[in-house]
Amino acid sequence: MEDLLTSLNTTSIASDISNTTTNTVSSVKNIDTITNSTTSTTTTTTPTIINSENDKDILIPALLSSELISNSKNSMIKQSKEKGRYVVAKQDIKSGESIVFREEPYVVCMNYKDPYERKICHHCFGLSSTTSKSMTTTPDFTLHCDTCNIVWYCSNHCQLNDLIYHKHECFTYKRMQSSSQFDTSCKTSIKLLLKLIIKQYLEIKDQSLSLNPSSSIESKEVRFKDILTLETNLNKFSTQRITEFRMISKFIEKTMDKEFLKVICPTNKEVIEFQNNLIKLMCILECNSHDISFTIPQSTKSSYEYFSIGIGLYYHSSMFNHSCTPNICKVIESKQHPQPISTEKVQYSGNFATHSMIAIKDIKKDEEISFNYIQVTLSKVDRLKKLESSYHFQCKCPSCIGDVNNKASIKSHSQFIEKHICKSKTGNCSGILFPLNDNLICNICRPIILK
Template identity: 25%
Template sequence: MTGGIAGVERFDSPGKGRGLRVTKAFKVGELLFSSPAYSYVLSMKERGSNCECCFTRKEGLARCGKCRKACYCNVKCQKADWAMHKLECSAMTAFGENWCPSEMARLVARILAKKKTQKERSASEKILLIEDIQSHEEDVDNEKREMTELDVAGLHRYFSKHLDLPDHKDLLTVFSQVACNGFTIEDDELSHMGTAIYPDVALINHSCLPSVIVTYNGTSAEIRAVKDMKPGDEVLISYIDLLYPTDDRNNRLRESYYFTCECQECKSKSKDKVKLKVRKQSDPIEQDVINNMVRYARKTIREFRALKTMCEQSLEEMGAIFDDSNVYMLHMMYQAMGVCLYMQDPDRAIAYGEKIIKFYNKLYPPYSLNVSSLYLKLGRLYMLMDRHSVGISALKKAMAIMEVAHGKDHFYLKELRKEMAQK
């Protein structure tokens, strides 16, 4: 059996199944526990910028001598990663440009390889074993099943030479487990760096009023309180972006995690009114006009691929009905900000960012990474435009959130302090 995690225990959460609760008090910003990844994989687009082993981003990484693709801080990192990298090393060379497994298939390959060699519980399984993670396999629809079949085919094509694969049914189970329980490792601006699986962290249930936040220190997950917690309180994270109104949040939860949230916010819908705010007009806007505009906004967001003109046209059209605080307007403004950055128009990007941050502060819970990452983007843009005092102010606001979410000694905070000192 296992020693568990100090201050935290597994229990049966009413209406939710198994979960975690605290056995002692925790203050805002206090670390409940840290968990190394059972298995993880660096995103292909980060290759060359980040170490494959520890995810450190720096210049002058050393390339693997065989494939010339994977990069490492030093020999120590390269040796530590070899058991996983060898699954890909020769295959990347053999397939060349045709080597293109999904990130999910790459992670599953690593999980299977680790299971084969594992002799005892890992440090990421103090409470829950990897095979006991929930799969929701019976809930998967045909479209998702087809996608999984493609991933399974990719696994066979790219990894079967170096890996004894289990039978088809067992493979489908592992892919379903990872789909429901995989975590995206993100940097300080919430850019995707890779994917990982943490069995103990997978026990934490969802709430739209979370009590903790998950951040990353290298490839380890750190769970910190964002509310004061007393013994017996359930440990709750948010599985989704909390900006959106209740129906949208629950559609996403049902689609990805197969449940409907019944937290106090979902019952009261207290923020929905401001999240779906419409313009004040002399003639009240008919409900069917609002409903049609919600459908239009959702469709536009789903299909959003074009650049600046589409953003501005959409904002103009939606802005005739929706208030600037409306989350569909905020979503489109955020996309427009990204487009402006891509097109090297920092002034316009700042203008969008300033509009967004005003409402993010009201709509997101305290200590939200969505808020801190936007302050970071704005702060760095201000600095770029030689607006130093307002830039430092924005970076300080990001830092105040990050000190709670990441802990005061996190690498990101140290780097941010250096960045501010140089300005």
């Protein structure tokens, strides 16, 4: 493990998402990625803006595949000393015609003590629902772990499938609850880190049991070794932050099952380096993870709140760079379960913390594909400060070139805001509008529900 960690690629640029959030959790983000994609063509006419003021259901087409396609039809990875790994268009991409990229998380978890922790399945991220369309009044899921009382499920099927992870994290969760040395956001980071090292453990076990160990190496699936190639920005974190990471690593080493740790650290050298390796993994998560944010319907048709309810690590999405005038936007997909929940196997494909990157304007062949890691309606000074402090880079997009009073950058950003930012009358939304089936859909104030 140490050999892989010490050879991390340190040239990539930070990147991640989220437009506007209320109640966002502390962040983690960066970027580096491939691409996948399936395309869906539609006839483009004068679009109608659809947001929470309209009483319509907006559906992501069910025909889209959630499988990763490394040989993408419309995008590819390039690398340079200045940008690190980044994504460009293989061919012309029309606004609203293409899902540029679609990916499920490598690891994902709910925020610790999230207000909606009992209304969203901790395994499949399916939403609890009733005919009222209000998440605030829906009944809680009842299935949960009786030992730690932290994880909740929509069905026996999800609880059983999550056991492969939860049996290794449950004791640490229980100890974490009573610990006063970590705040809520830090405990969320601990949850995600646990998922990551459990993923490593399971891959090691799978390979040791495999009749053909080389088959896992040849697989196109994302593996733990791929995660180790993501940017760490280790030398850019403050001493205080590294100290916090070290406290977390000591806590995990103390609470994790010793037999579990022996699989991850089979040699004395790896045992000694375990805490340092965890610190590097936390840097990777801090620079590359994404908030999982849903638009939660409230008690009235025109009422909504946009909540960060979890956090996930998306390997491929880490390769898209940031721009304050992006040409794609990110949509988190969710699924509503009917009430009451059936004890039978839940029928749906994939994890519904899946996100899609959707083209919001025409993209030319060889043009870089980028999305926004932060709220683009912030002032230039605030955007630059946020990107520097959270993602450790200086933005050089068309909206940020030159000094604060640069007329070209001011004009570029104003034009983008006017054309692509939601101006919902129901609240201060500032989400990004994307075309879908002759409509303009806000990626924040309109829930995207798979049915």
